[in-house]
Amino acid sequence: MPSSHSATVCALAAAAALRDGLNSSTFALSVVLATVVMYDAMGVRQAAGEHAREINEIKKQLGDDDSDNLPEKLGHRPVEVISGALLGILIAWLVNSIAGMPL
Numbered sequence: 001m002p003s004s005h006s007a008t009v010c011a012l013a014a015a016a017a018l019r020d021g022l023n024s025s026t027f028a029l030s031v032v033l034a035t036v037v038m039y040d041a042m043g044v045r046q047a048a049g050e051h052a053r054e055i056n057e058i059k060k061q062l063g064d065d066d067s068d069n070l071p072e073k074l075g076h077r078p079v080e081v082i083s084g085a086l087l088g089i090l091i092a093w094l095v096n097s098i099a100g101m102p103l
Contacts, residue, residue, distance in 0.1 A: 006084030046075030
């Protein structure tokens with residue numbers, strides 16, 4: 001259920017924060033990357049899935065019942081993106097805690 005893309009980029013951002021601090025350029029860049037990836041996963045790809053659903057419905061209404069429909073599940077719901085983000089942050093924190101030293 002959680003977005004693996006969100007988990008990955010948020011783990012990267014959390015690891016950068018733990019290793020280099022919140023004022024580092026590494027953390028700033030990773031936050032920008034995380035924002036773009038999560039926006040894409042939730043917004044742009046979700047809209048593409050809605051368009052695919054409508055196109056498939058139009059094809060069905062026109063009598064084209066071929067199995068080559070467009071995939072409709074492209075994006076993530078907000079809860080999937082948020083849970084992925086939290087999972088990524090948790091994993092980075094756990095790895096940092098278990099290692100006993102900064103990443």
